Amino acid sequence: MVFRDVLNSGKFVVTSEVAPPKGTNLDNLRHHIDLLKDKVDAINVTDHQSSVMRFPSIGGCLAIKEQGGEPILQMTCRDRNRLALQAELLLAYSRGIRNVLCLTGDAVPVGDHKEAKGVFDLDSVQLLKTIRLLETGKDLGGNDLDGAVEFCAGAIVTPEANPIEPQLIKFEKKVEAGAEFFQTQGIYDLDNFGRFMEYARQFPVKVLAGIILLSSARMAKFMTENVPGIFVPQNLIDELAAAPKGEALSRGIEIAGRMIATLKKDAICDGVHIMAIGREEVVPDILAAAGM
Amino acid sequence: MKSITKQKPFDEIKEQLADFDRVFIVGCGTCTTMLKTGGVDQVAEMREKLQELGKRVSGEVVIPTACDEMTEAVMKENSPAIENAACVLVMTCALGVHRLSLYLDRPVIPALDTLFIAMEDTPGYFHEVCAQCGQCVLGETAAICPITACHKGLVNGPCGGTNNGKCEVDKEKDCAWTLIYQRLKEQGRLDLMRRYFPPRNYQVVPRPRTLKIP
Ligand code: SF4
Ligand code: SF4
Numbered sequence: 001m002v003f004r005d006v007l008n009s010g011k012f013v014v015t016s017e018v019a020p021p022k023g024t025n026l027d028n029l030r031h032h033i034d035l036l037k038d039k040v041d042a043i044n045v046t047d048h049q050s051s052v053m054r055f056p057s058i059g060g061c062l063a064i065k066e067q068g069g070e071p072i073l074q075m076t077c078r079d080r081n082r083l084a085l086q087a088e089l090l091l092a093y094s095r096g097i098r099n100v101l102c103l104t105g106d107a108v109p110v111g112d113h114k115e116a117k118g119v120f121d122l123d124s125v126q127l128l129k130t131i132r133l134l135e136t137g138k139d140l141g142g143n144d145l146d147g148a149v150e151f152c153a154g155a156i157v158t159p160e161a162n163p164i165e166p167q168l169i170k171f172e173k174k175v176e177a178g179a180e181f182f183q184t185q186g187i188y189d190l191d192n193f194g195r196f197m198e199y200a201r202q203f204p205v206k207v208l209a210g211i212i213l214l215s216s217a218r219m220a221k222f223m224t225e226n227v228p229g230i231f232v233p234q235n236l237i238d239e240l241a242a243a244p245k246g247e248a249l250s251r252g253i254e255i256a257g258r259m260i261a262t263l264k265k266d267a268i269c270d271g272v273h274i275m276a277i278g279r280e281e282v283v284p285d286i287l288a289a290a291g292m
Numbered sequence: 293m294k295s296i297t298k299q300k301p302f303d304e305i306k307e308q309l310a311d312f313d314r315v316f317i318v319g320c321g322t323c324t325t326m327l328k329t330g331g332v333d334q335v336a337e338m339r340e341k342l343q344e345l346g347k348r349v350s351g352e353v354v355i356p357t358a359c360d361e362m363t364e365a366v367m368k369e370n371s372p373a374i375e376n377a378a379c380v381l382v383m384t385c386a387l388g389v390h391r392l393s394l395y396l397d398r399p400v401i402p403a404l405d406t407l408f409i410a411m412e413d414t415p416g417y418f419h420e421v422c423a424q425c426g427q428c429v430l431g432e433t434a435a436i437c438p439i440t441a442c443h444k445g446l447v448n449g450p451c452g453g454t455n456n457g458k459c460e461v462d463k464e465k466d467c468a469w470t471l472i473y474q475r476l477k478e479q480g481r482l483d484l485m486r487r488y489f490p491p492r493n494y495q496v497v498p499r500p501r502t503l504k505i506p
Binding site: 078082103104105106107109110118120121122123124125126129130140156158161162163165166167169170172173176177185228229 | 443444445446447448449450451452453454455456457460461469470473477482485486488489490491492494
């Protein structure tokens with residue numbers, strides 16, 4: 001089933017993601033794709049995540065297609081101007097990629113090519129609009145396309161952002177620009193997320209809660225202190241810290257599984273997006289812990 | 293408005309002067325004096341450093357405002373000393389370097405890097421407020437410029453990197469979009485933040501940019 005139909009089927013949707021390698025050795029990437037492709041509804045491929053130069057997102061999506069999975073092409077506005085972004089959408093469509101996640105992109109100085117020029121010719125809202133425009137058979141220059149595109153377009157939102165209102169305004173702009181689904185930044189506080197969902201429910205979009213695997217108490221603390229929009233409640237940090245030596249990761253898998261199970265049981269949102277960040281091989285364990 | 297400059301690493305200046313044994317130094321009495329990068333004291337310091345290097349400094353002058361047309365007269369006044377030099381080392385911003393090069397046949401070497409154009413918020417603290425984008429949006433952003441104050445120059449609201457009012461590139465730096473949000477909210481104009489801004493025109497005046505008053 002194509003991803004848009006899955007989103008609209010009423011089923012609890014599960015997506016996950018893989019990160020392309022720095023280099024041309026695709027063994028690991030292909031291994032992760034094989035592990036995930038039948039366990040999740042679609043797989044995101046990150047686009048130079050954290051502004052670190054890697055094998056391109058579209059290359060990873062093509063590998064997913066070859067291996068029989070459903071890819072979600074992550075596209076940031078950091079590295080390409082409007083010509084290059086539109087061209088890549090044409091290429092993606094022509095090769096059977098039907099899902100795009102539109103992001104602004106991390107800042108250049110956080111990555112590994114600190115002196116590069118950040119492009120940001122478009123932003124995430126404008127990129128969503130561009131997709132909808134290309135679908136009408138026109139490009140941003142007002143010219144006709146010989147063969148248009150059609151995408152299931154998504155975006156991201158950060159339910160833990162502080163202050164939250166600017167974030168919600170941007171969320172609504174993304175909805176108006178044509179976003180059909182949202183994958184959220186990692187969430188851990190289900191009460192706060194529930195409040196966000198009460199608000200988000202008024203819009204005709206599907207929301208997949210971001211689940212980032214916690215691998216240790218230290219990592220959880222680090223994320224709370226350093227990653228924008230991430231807040232890990234103290235009781236989860238304590239739970240990880242209390243795990244016997246060598247078992248923090250399995251405790252993290254348990255926590256992720258438990259959260260997914262609750263989100264699903266209480267029908268809080270439409271699905272989850274699982275980010276295992278370098279530990280993709282445990283995604284099936286997380287799903288098993290969630291009873292899925 | 294001030295042109296913000298920083299002295300180049302001395303090794304770079306040394307390298308650029310490698311082929312010249314006699315140097316004339318020019319400073320500016322306006323921005324680089326205020327920035328302490330090209331005033332009377334910095335020009336004197338540079339003279340001493342060049343002399344230590346074994347260069348002959350044939351003269352020096354601090355022009356009141358190096359970027360304006362009075363500079364031509366100052367160059368004329370100093371022409372004997374300038375003619376005695378193999379090059380002119382310029383401790384003004386790049387506008388001054390351009391201006392000088394109009395009047396000199398000698399090679400003109402900048403000693404400073406021109407960083408940005410800024411306002412002085414508090415004494416000694418300079419803050420870039422405008423990047424001369426050609427399409428001013430300040431009316432819709434509560435007079436905070438998203439092109440310069442936002443690291444990514446975003447016009448449709450904050451990115452996902454904003455954190456407790458700070459920018460993802462620097463925990464000390466305010467997120468422009470939090471500031472814009474707060475000020476628009478105070479003004480009861482948050483509806484402006486909901487407005488969609490289409491892709492910007494980067495060719496308002498195609499580069500190189502020029503303008504002639506009719
Ligand atoms: S929007 Fe910003 S950069 Fe553009 S003219 Fe206005 S202040 Fe300057
Ligand atoms: S955190 Fe704020 S200022 Fe920094 S890039 Fe994002 S929107 Fe711009």
